């Protein structure tokens with residue numbers, strides 16, 4: 266029987282309990298529980314409108330929550346702004362990547378958080394840190410950290426955005442459909458990077474509609490259905506078909522879920 270939120274082996278870093286979020290009369294998230302663990306990739310899946318973006322925006326401090334608790338590193342926290350999220354070590358890579366084309370990789374990785382020595386930018390230190398981060402993540406697809414982002418391929422841009430998120434001693438990195446616009450080879454590279462991000466100690470959330478990506482790289486799968494957690498299960502405990510059922514019907518008949526994890530009474 267699946268045991269939501271406790272089956273993983275990594276250390277829990279972020280725990281959401283009973284999270285609710287409405288926009289006016291529209292109740293979007295219902296009593297959402299979610300545990301993220303260091304060293305693990307949690308795939309967040311769900312149909313269009315299931316509430317994935319809303320959930321990550323609550324974690325990222327963009328949407329205030331209506332009720333529920335957020336624990337980070339074992340203590341209860343309030344995340345009132347993206348700045349609060351970043352201070353805790355939560356980074357989000359949105360689909361637009363938020364990279365500046367006219368700047369190089371180093372400038373992008375430090376955009377808005379530049380290092381200075383006195384009044385001048387400490388270019389050497391930033392360049393070194395950018396190189397180190399890319400090396401730690403075994404990124405070999407980027408030739409020079411002084412390359413302009415405008416000249417990079419889609420996969421390289423995604424790589425830079427992910428490395429940027431890993432630069433800030435972040436503990437939780439949330440990736441919104443990182444492979445959506447990529448071809449086969451670049452998808453492969455980005456999935457490898459997602460895995461390495463977890464292997465270097467981060468808790469990674471991967472939002473994806475692609476079951477192959479999910480099964481390739483996730484440790485844990487959380488399925489949202491109409492704003493409720495239909496299941497949080499180990500990837501090795503489920504089949505593609507069962508996850509598709511969770512996404513499309515909010516339950517899977519042949520999956521032995523504890524009652525609390527089944528999206529009942531919807």
Ligand SMILES: Nc1ncnc2c1ncn2[C@@H]1O[C@H](COP(=O)(O)OP(=O)(O)OP(=O)(O)O)[C@@H](O)[C@H]1O
Nearest residue numbers: 288289291293311312313314315316317318319320
């Ligand atoms: N600012 C808002 N005001 C009102 N309703 C909203 C707002 N943001 C999201 N919603 C509603 O919340 C529900 C969940 O949307 P959300 O974007 O979180 O889903 P999603 O799972 O990310 O979908 P997709 O896969 O299409 O991105 C939808 O019904 C959407 O219309």
